[in-house]
Amino acid sequence: MHNPAEAVPPPWMTADHTALFDAAARFAREVIAPNEERWRREHRVDLATWRKAGDLGLLATDIPAEYGGAGGDFSHEAVIYRGMAQAADSGFLVGRGVHSIVAGYVMEHGTPAQKSEWLPRLASGESVGAIAMTEPGAGSDLKGMATRAELRDGRYVLQGAKTYISNALNMGLLIVAARTQGPGSAGGITLFLLDPRGMPGLTVGRVLDKMGLHSQDTCELFFEDCRLDADAVLGGEPGRGLHQLMGQLPVERSILGVTAAAQMAHAVRLTYAYARERKAFGQAVGQFQHIRFRMAELLTRSAAATVFMDHVVQMRLLGKLDAATASMAKWWVTDTYCNVVDECLQVFGGAGYMNEYPIARMYADARVMKIFAGTNEIMKELIARWADASA
Numbered sequence: 001m002h003n004p005a006e007a008v009p010p011p012w013m014t015a016d017h018t019a020l021f022d023a024a025a026r027f028a029r030e031v032i033a034p035n036e037e038r039w040r041r042e043h044r045v046d047l048a049t050w051r052k053a054g055d056l057g058l059l060a061t062d063i064p065a066e067y068g069g070a071g072g073d074f075s076h077e078a079v080i081y082r083g084m085a086q087a088a089d090s091g092f093l094v095g096r097g098v099h100s101i102v103a104g105y106v107m108e109h110g111t112p113a114q115k116s117e118w119l120p121r122l123a124s125g126e127s128v129g130a131i132a133m134t135e136p137g138a139g140s141d142l143k144g145m146a147t148r149a150e151l152r153d154g155r156y157v158l159q160g161a162k163t164y165i166s167n168a169l170n171m172g173l174l175i176v177a178a179r180t181q182g183p184g185s186a187g188g189i190t191l192f193l194l195d196p197r198g199m200p201g202l203t204v205g206r207v208l209d210k211m212g213l214h215s216q217d218t219c220e221l222f223f224e225d226c227r228l229d230a231d232a233v234l235g236g237e238p239g240r241g242l243h244q245l246m247g248q249l250p251v252e253r254s255i256l257g258v259t260a261a262a263q264m265a266h267a268v269r270l271t272y273a274y275a276r277e278r279k280a281f282g283q284a285v286g287q288f289q290h291i292r293f294r295m296a297e298l299l300t301r302s303a304a305a306t307v308f309m310d311h312v313v314q315m316r317l318l319g320k321l322d323a324a325t326a327s328m329a330k331w332w333v334t335d336t337y338c339n340v341v342d343e344c345l346q347v348f349g350g351a352g353y354m355n356e357y358p359i360a361r362m363y364a365d366a367r368v369m370k371i372f373a374g375t376n377e378i379m380k381e382l383i384a385r386w387a388d389a390s391a
């Protein structure tokens with residue numbers, strides 16, 4: 001069953017994109033699907049899988065070739081999320097999204113030395129990226145973060161705690177946000193780059209027990225007298241963190257929108273196939289008019305989400321993706337996906353509540369999309385502010 005919107009491909013789609021999509025879809029079938037149960041048990045994707053993705057050219061496709069990437073752009077990243085969404089598990093997809101966001105920070109804001117040091121490792125999967133902004137006392141309100149980095153004898157000393165950090169067991173490059181001036185000072189947040197493996201003063205806490213996304217290694221981090229050289233400052237200039245975050249968060253939101261739209265399409269496909277097979281009262285449940293109409297609605301919403309995200313990709317390629325449009329994509333597509341996957345699950349009846357069915361896992365994994373990368377309420381606040389400013 002095809003999405004009718006796909007009859008007119010987006011302007012950025014080329015034969016290269018189709019090949020990349022096929023490679024990502026093969027990765028979903030041959031690597032993600034056979035391993036997802038084990039990953040969910042172990043609460044992490046194994047590092048060998050990250051290396052494999054790197055070897056296959058499925059990481060950092062938008063990073064220039066001189067830094068080990070594929071020299072593509074966001075459209076290449078978008079087709080990878082679409083291909084990988086052919087498997088039900090979100091653990092690698094979400095982890096890869098965070099990894100790509102981290103690469104984006106280094107590419108956009110790193111010094112030449114930082115780019116040379118980190119980007120090739122991110123592209124090969126040798127280092128998995130993680131980013132730590134959220135704290136037990138500060139999530140939406142990033143300016144309220146309390147983790148401090150004090151300059152002592154030419155080195156920064158980090159103290160504080162972060163929570164809900166994705167890729168935390170696997171990480172080989174961590175970007176951590178810390179306050180380098182007094183509270184409330186917008187200019188006082190700095191992003192630091194560090195290799196967390198064996199770093200004195202950094203403790204990775206337990207894997208957090210989540211309602212879904214069981215194959216993601218989401219943990220707390222504790223910094224106690226964690227000493228960093230001055231060249232760990234992203235871009236070399238302290239106090240630029242908030243500016244860097246504000247620049248990259250729309251990127252993060254566009255990645256999430258693409259992922260949610262792709263998973264939505266997959267959920268609808270699975271549901272359509274099930275409704276044709278499952279019999280009740282002597283016919284396929286998909287023959288009942290209520291379910292026929294429901295499927296028609298789900299297909300329509302999925303097509304609209306795909307077209308919206310195609311447009312967002314195009315805006316990014318043109319360098320015109322603004323914070324308001326990225327926020328619209330993030331809240332609307334993730335909200336629509338959560339509603340769609342709920343209705344899909346209903347079509348499966350009791351089977352939809354069983355974890356052995358992918359739709360049950362997709363339902364549980366989807367929910368966090370309305371929360372992370374900025375809650376959907378914060379997205380609406382940003383859009384409303386933009387509307388006021390542009391009225």
Ligand SMILES: Cc1cc2nc3c(=O)[nH]c(=O)nc-3n(C[C@H](O)[C@H](O)[C@H](O)COP(=O)(O)OP(=O)(O)OC[C@H]3O[C@@H](n4cnc5c(N)ncnc54)[C@H](O)[C@@H]3O)c2cc1C
Nearest residue numbers: 131132133134138139140164165166371372373374375377
């Ligand atoms: C599985 C998972 C993975 C994550 N991964 C990462 C990661 O890798 N790195 C990282 O740094 N963080 C990560 N996060 C954290 C995530 O980004 C935050 O949870 C999110 O930003 C919300 O912050 P909070 O949980 O503190 O909620 P709060 O800020 O406490 O918000 C509570 C409620 O109040 C609402 N609210 C807050 N302020 C406003 C306002 N001004 N107007 C209207 N409503 C408002 C919120 O929308 C929400 O409904 C992750 C979270 C989860 C659950």
